[in-house]
Amino acid sequence: MKKLTLLMLLAALGLSACQQKETNPLLAEWNTPFGIPPFEQIKLEHYMPAIEEGMRQQKAEIDAIVNNPDAPTFANTIEAYDAAGALLSRIMPIFSGISGANTTPEMQVIERELSPKMTAHNDDIRLNEGLFQRIKTVYEQREELTLDAVQMRLLEEMYKGFERSGANLSPEQKEELRRLNTEISKLQTQFGQNMLAETAAYTLLIDNEADLAGLPEALRAAAAARAAKVGHEGKWLFGLDNPSIMPFLQYTDNRELRRQMLDAYLNRCNNNNDNDSKEVVHQIVNLRLEKAKLMGFINFAEMTLENRMAKTPTNVYDLLDKLWTPTMKVANREAAELQKMMNDTKVAGKLEASDWRYYSEKVKGAKYAINEEMLSPYFKHENVRDGIFYVCNRLYGITFTQVNVSVPTDETVAYECKDADGTHLGILYMDMFSRPGAKRGGAWCGRYRSQTYENGKRVAPLVTIVCNFTRPVGDKPALFSPDEVGTFFHEFGHALHGLLSDTRYNGLSVPRDFVELPSQIMEHWSFEPEVLNQYAKHYETGEIIPQELVDKFDKAEKFGEGFRTAEYLAASYLDMDYHVLTAIPGNLNLAQFEIDVLNNKRGLTTQIPPRYRSTYFNHTMGGGYTAGYYSYIWAGVLDCDAYNAFVEAGDIFDKTVATKFRKEILERGGDEDAMQMYLNFRGKAPMIEPLLDNRGLR
């Protein structure tokens, strides 16, 4: 079939650019309530022409900045650049929002076609010499200009952003940088593809039902369905994907099979076959180091961390080291309990890595006798939602009211968020249930429009929460698991960060290791008795969840925290250790490197493998979380310490603390250095003790 290009499509439809303006809803004025995009009018064929028009306008706006005969000033260069691309910023969130939540094969075609165009468009801007020279001129005069703190930060961040993209390099160096970027990007993709292929390549087919002993019925059924799908009716198939292997390791009585599965899992992309990634990793760390040196840094971690809250590798190691000792103490205590359970059940030998999850379930079962199904009836979707609204109202005085406006997907519900005095703050969309094939996995919070300022007036944001929660079946309402409740609160925290935002400029973003503070702190309220009393009501009887059940669940959850934190910290060390190297040995042996830095240097027991080993550590080798895997626990320290401010005030809804959190953090985006914003809120640096208490690590 001949590939239909968008130009052909447009030609076939007989549309010229100016006709589009009338017929393309993405380019038209939106005379709608709250300026919401008319989602129902937006058709597939509207995207590409509108996006291209957006790019064209942004390019024209940038050309106008570059060709301005006046000398560069903060207003005609910095502010003008920050405001450029308004049309594209209006269209792109709609396209990516729908792509994530409700995609189609046709939409994926546009996505693939768009991706290289967008990269080239952004490269053209980042490498625009004339633009950079004007920004640099203003930057060099910054001390003489009368800028306020936010303006100064915008200028500095903008300049550094260009610098990080290589704007200050010589033409030869720029060429070299482009080469390195391309190579690294290719290898990262290769790494991810190897991992996908290798994870899918190994399967365990069981034909003897006795080998399933210990496995719950639902998991057996899933494994039987999986086997039948590939022509093995009447057998059971397991794989290395987490939803399959993790419960297998938790429940299967057959020790030898657990060993086999974990061994295959730990050796992914380490089997000297086509999917082997040892050499890929070697090259990736090599090229990243070369890039860092080209940019004037001694190693890759120094370069990456420069614009994070952590700032330096030393700060990251300080935190990891402080957590390591108490974590290992608890992990070793857990190991002793598991070993005892093994001995008590007359299993000979020493606890192995493949035994850990299995005996952990056994100990939890014996000690706490609780499972998630006992809690779900108290977590009806609507009740949990109202519980979150209640928390937000008590903290910030804000309200949420359902409104009948245009929505991005059929299943989305819209709410208007208003301030205590009735001022409109923004719109919140919620799209809660899974739609396999159309919605990507996981849960996230996105924007259909970010908060901005136009002619001195706040433009309210359109924020969305998208989840893959359990759908209601028949007339039974959707009942969430405790994990889903936590996720709902979490995403709502991100949503508040968006809805309450009140920032002047578009170019100041929140660093990765700070962005999870507003979301993770919200989780703390979800299981507070005062909050549970409001929302956790049995969906049939209306009875409030018994506190005893909650306490039991809480204790059971904490068991295993030593293991979970240890495997996480081990992976965080590994990620950092590769990227602080200032020379990469030609014969770098990844397995030996892991043993050296984890077991030999830090005393990790072999009973706990790192959460990811080098050949399948996609967070770091695939990019995205390179020298950044620590971020989760970094934010964990912040949210536990920040929540403690409420606890210390003696009221989890303390108005003074809440108002400070809103004013100093939620409203301010990236307006100030993240640590400074934290200090403004808390009055002192974050401490790790609240996190240790929260995880039961003290």
Ligand SMILES: [Zn+2]
């Ligand atoms: Zn998050």
